Amino acid sequence: MLLPPLDYQLSPCTGLTRGHWCAYADHLLRSAHHFGTPDHANIHLPGANSRYGPRSDSLEAFARTFLLASFRIAGDPATTGWIADWYAAGLDAGTNPANPDRWPTPGELGQAKVEAASLAVGLALTRDVLWDKLPQRVQEQLIAWFETVIGEEYPPINWVWFQIVVETFLASVGGRSSDEDIDAGLAIHDSLYRGGGWFADGPERAYDHYVGWAFQVYPQLWALMAPNDPRVIARKALDGDRLADYLDDAAYLVGANGAPLIQGRSLIYRFAAAAPFWVGELSGHTRLAPGMARRAASGMLDYFARHGSITEDGLLSIGWHREFPGMKQAYSGAGSPYWAAKGMLGLALPADHRVWTAVEAPLPVEVADTQRLITAPGWQVDGTAADGVVRIRNHATDHAVPGALVSDSPLYARFGYSTHTFPDLNPESRDNAVVFVSPDGALTHRTGFEYLGSFAEGGVQVGASRFTAHWIEPDPDAGPDHGSGVTGTATPGPSVTVVSATRGAVELRLVRVAGSSVAPLRIGGWPVDSASSVVSSVLPVPGFGLSLDTSGTFVRSGAHPMGSELAIPWVGTSGTAHDGDYAAVVVLAGDGGASADTGVTFVAGEDGGRFVFPDGASVALARLARFDA
Incomplete structure (x- = not known):
C-alpha cells in the first residue's frame, strides 16, 4: 500500500490527512x-x-x-x-x-x-x-x-x-x-x-x-x-x-x-x-x-x-x-x-x-490531566497527560440487571478499563477485581451489583457499588456469547461494598466485607502484558483496616489480544477473610507516568481520618463512609 507523506503541519498529532484515509480505504476495498x-x-x-x-x-x-x-x-x-x-x-x-x-x-x-x-x-x-x-x-x-x-x-x-x-x-x-x-x-x-x-x-x-x-x-x-x-x-x-x-x-x-x-x-x-x-x-x-x-x-x-x-x-x-x-x-x-x-x-x-x-x-x-464522572455507566474517568493513559473505574456497568447472579462478563463487569490494557478474557479473574477464592481455586463474581453513586471533591473522584460475591458453576447449555455473563448455578458468598477513590493513575480501593466470610480475599490490579512498559501495581494501605498480608502476580501464559503473556498483580489475605474493612492502592501508569510504588497514606484524626494521595490531594474517611447506609 502506497501512502502519501505524513503532514505534520496540518496534522501535528498524527500526520494523517484525508489522502491517508482514502489510501487505507481503497487498500481495504x-x-x-x-x-x-x-x-x-x-x-x-x-x-x-x-x-x-x-x-x-x-x-x-x-x-x-x-x-x-x-x-x-x-x-x-x-x-x-x-x-x-x-x-x-x-x-x-x-x-x-x-x-x-x-x-x-x-x-x-x-x-x-x-x-x-x-x-x-x-x-x-x-x-x-x-x-x-x-x-x-x-x-x-x-x-x-x-x-x-x-x-x-x-x-x-x-x-x-x-x-x-x-x-x-x-x-x-x-x-x-x-x-x-x-x-x-x-x-x-x-x-x-x-x-x-x-x-x-x-x-x-x-x-x-x-x-x-x-x-x-x-x-x-x-x-x-x-x-x-x-x-x-x-x-x-x-x-x-x-x-x-x-x-x-x-x-x-x-x-x-x-x-x-x-x-x-x-x-x-x-x-x-x-x-x-x-x-x-x-x-x-x-x-x-x-x-x-x-x-x-x-x-x-x-x-x-x-x-x-x-x-x-x-x-x-x-x-x-x-x-x-x-x-x-x-x-x-x-x-x-x-x-x-x-x-x-x-x-x-x-x-x-x-x-x-x-x-x-x-x-x-494530551493537554492536561483529566477527570470526568459519566453518570449513566457509572464511570469515573482519569486521564494522565504524562503517559497519555485514560482509565475508567466502573461501578454501574455489567451487561446485566441488578440482582442477577451470573458470571462476570470480562468486557463489562471489571472495576477498571483503560486505553492501554486489554481485559483478561477469562470470566473468573483477578483482573481489576475484588474476589474470594474457594478451596478448589474458583473465584467469585460481582455481576448484579447495586450502584451506590459517585461524587467528586477536592480533586478526588469517588464511586461505589455493593454486591453479593458469588461462585458460578456455568450452565453447559448457556447459549451463545453476546456479551453477557454466563448463567449457571450460583453459590452466594459475603456481601461486599467497594469504594474507588481515584486521582490520576492512583485508585484507593476500599473493601468492606460483611456476612459469613468463608474464603481468602484477593484484590486484583490491572492486566498488563509481561513485556510491556506499562506499570501495574497493588499495595496495601498501612495503618488502616484489616491486614492484607499476602501478595503475588497471577500470570496467564499464552497469547492475548495485546501480547503473549498477561500479568495481574494482587494483594489479599493469607487465610479466610474476616468481616471488616480492607484498603489497597491500585496503580496503572504508562511510560513517563507514576512510579510503581505510588502510595496513599492514611492519617488518623478526630474526624475519623483522611486518605492522602501522593500529590497532597485528600479525601475524608467520613465522606467515603457515606456509602455504608
Missing part, C-alpha cells in the same frame, strides 16, 4: 475484492465462520465493505467509478432470484437484517451515482429484497435502527414501508436512553461502543436519508443534543496512543469507535473543535494500522491488534470486522470540509 465471487455478489473472506454460516458471512463482507465504498463514493464521486461499478454488479447478482448464489433475505435470515441496513445507508448516500443508474430490473430486485424486513421482529436493542433505515430508504424509492415499524423502533430507541447522551443496549446495564457507533450514528444518517420526514424534523434538536452531549464525554475516552477505551463487546470492529466523531461533523451536532474530532478519529486509524490490524493480505482480522480468535463471539465471522467501515464515515465529507482542513487539535488527555 481492493484487498477484499480479491475474495469476491465472479459476479461480485459474495465476498468469501478466509477465516472463521459465524454461527450463521458462510452464506451469511459472505453477505456480511459484501455489505460492510459496501458501506465503506459508499463513503468513498459520496465524498469523491469523480474518482471512484471503479468502486461503484464493482458493487453495482454485486447488487444485481445478490438480489437476483434466479441466481443460485443470491443473498438470503432479511425475512429468511436474522443477520441479513443487520446487513440490509448497511446496504440501505450506502445506497442512500450514493443515490445519484449508484442507485439512479441501476437498471429498473435491479432496482425492483433490491426493493423486493429490502421489503422482507416489513413487519419483522427486531430485538429491542440497537437493531431497531436497522429496520428504521431500511424502511426509510424503501419509502424514498417508491417501495412499501410501515410507519408502525418506524414509530415502534423510535419508541424503543427512546426507551433505552439513560441521560447525558448515553443509551443502554437493551434493558440491561450494557454500556459500550454501541452507544456511539449505533445509537448516535444512525439517527443522524436517518435524518440525512429523509430530511423532510416530520419525525426527523420533530426529533432534530433532541437527537442532535444527545449526540453533542455524548461527544463531550467521548473525547475524554481516547488515549494519547490513539486507542479507544478497551471495553465492551464487538471490539473487533476496532476503529468503528471513530464514527461518532465524524457524524458530529456530518450533522453539525457537536461542540468539539473539528481538529480535535479528526485527531480522535485519525489517532484510532493510526493506532490500529501500527499494531497490525490490517493483515499482509490487506484484510481486517478478528482481533484487536493482530488476529486473536479468542475475541470471536457467536455472531462473528470473517466479514464482521468490516463494521470498522463506520469509522471511515468522514470520507463521505468532501475534501474542503472543515474537519479535513482544520489543523489537528490535541485530545483532552
